[in-house]
Amino acid sequence: MTSALKHHILTKSWNEAQTDCLEYLQIKSSRVVPYLAHHYEDNKTTKQLIFCIVLNLRIYESTENVLRVELLRQFFNPDVDDTLYVNRTNECLLRVRNSLNEDCFYGKTPYFGAIESVHEMFRCFYHYYGNLNRNAPQLPLTALEMQQIRQECAKIVGIPEGLLRIF
DSSP states (O other): OOHHHHTTOOBOOHHHHHHHHHHHTTOOGGGTHHHHTTOOOSSHHHHHHHHHHHHHTTOEETTTTEEOHHHHGGGEEOOTTOSOHHHHHHHHHHHSOOOTTSOSEETTEETHHHHHHHHHHHHHIIIIIOEEOOOOOBOOOOHHHHHHHHHHHHHHHTOOHHHHTTO
16 A cells, blocks of 8 residues: 555544534434444434434445445444344345435435435344444545545656546
8 A cells, every 4th residue: 555545544433433423413412322322213313323424434425326335334243143144134225215316405304315215224234234343444535535646646756737637
């Protein structure tokens, strides 16, 4: 891995992202305890919290309107004796109504369709894949970060910026 790339890599655990989001969403401290114990009810606040967490962890790619299931999987540990967790999770994911591409402003709630779909997909992992873990995997780079890295590398090796635009 190049040193230009290393300083751009971020790692974050589910709990760290959740702590950030509890603050961003201004969830009252009296309502935080269940979330800290990884107990997620089926309500509007929880759905917004889960959506915030997956945005924070870069699991949901907002520019492409895609939930990256392979990244979500990194935050769950299946039971070692469970050989059917993948099948159960996939069956559940197939039942999720994909409203990621629906109108982003349903009523007064931005990203209503995405929030609903992301929450249902999270619930598939939460109920069928395994338990949330304490891992802090590397977060994927955003398109902007990749562009910045390309520009930095080009400057290091002396490639004119105009030439980068071709790629």
